[in-house]
Amino acid sequence: MSGKKTLLCLFISLTIIVLSGSAAGIASSIKAQSNPDRNLVLLLHSGLASCQNARVKYIIWTEDSSSQKEIENVLQSSGLLWNKAVLSDFANRTAYQYSAELEINQDQESDVLNTYEVLNLRLSSRETKVYLEESVDQEIDIQRYFKMNIVSIIQQTDIPSLYALSGYTWGSGQGIKAGKDTINIQAVTRKSGDNGGRTVLALPALLEEV
Numbered sequence: 105m106s107g108k109k110t111l112l113c114l115f116i117s118l119t120i121i122v123l124s125g126s127a128a129g130i131a132s133s134i135k136a137q138s139n140p141d142r143n144l145v146l147l148l149h150s151g152l153a154s155c156q157n158a159r160v161k162y163i164i165w166t167e168d169s170s171s172q173k174e175i176e177n178v179l180q181s182s183g184l185l186w187n188k189a190v191l192s193d194f195a196n197r198t199a200y201q202y203s204a205e206l207e208i209n210q211d212q213e214s215d216v217l218n219t220y221e222v223l224n225l226r227l228s229s230r231e232t233k234v235y236l237e238e239s240v241d242q243e244i245d246i247q248r249y250f251k252m253n254i255v256s257i258i259q260q261t262d263i264p265s266l267y268a269l270s271g272y273t274w275g276s277g278q279g280i281k282a283g284k285d286t287i288n289i290q291a292v293t294r295k296s297g298d299n300g301g302r303t304v305l306a307l308p309a310l311l312e313e314v
Contacts, residue, residue, distance in 0.1 A: 144275065146213045146238055157240075159207055159239045160237070163236075165233050166231055175227060184219075189203070237305070237310065246303065250269055250291070255271040256273070258285045265295050268290065269291050272288055282309065290309045
């Protein structure tokens with residue numbers, strides 16, 4: 105993860121494009137190919153959030169330049185608007201990041217998880233990773249959230265303004281390495297004065313700082 109964050113921080117060129125397409129293509133694939141873990145509930149369905157809406161971000165990250173066409177063909181059938189960033193660092197390493205953001209309500213959460221599962225199925229490889237982030241403007245008891253979803257806590261950070269958990273739960277993908285550990289889910293909750301704070305849930309991990 106540290107290499108990806110370094111590449112994000114030290115980029116010297118940035119290109120943005122927009123990819124869009126019909127929602128029908130990926131929606132039909134969801135039923136045919138996806139088998140999401142129905143025991144995993146996202147933030148709005150957890151009963152721990154009092155807000156009605158959440159922000160969702162999908163991120164596709166690859167350092168394999170030859171995979172761009174394949175990725176873009178899949179994303180064009182997703183029904184989402186995608187930004188493509190071409191990132192280069194001072195060591196001349198290049199990465200390609202595709203991202204799509206939207207606001208959802210509770211009724212749309214199952215579609216979010218399905219789309220993430222399909223993108224993972226179609227795109228994940230040694231060189232290409234798929235990430236999902238869901239955030240709400242509220243401090244949530246993430247330890248209770250992990251217990252609800254039968255997540256084994258592997259790492260935790262507790263400082264005055266921030267509490268973070270990393271863990272592993274069966275049925276949510278093979279995960280990624282975090283030091284010597286393997287994780288496939290992270291949650292971070294941050295207090296922010298009187299405005300209720302902020303909580304971010306990430307699969308398999310946060311790619312960027314909260």
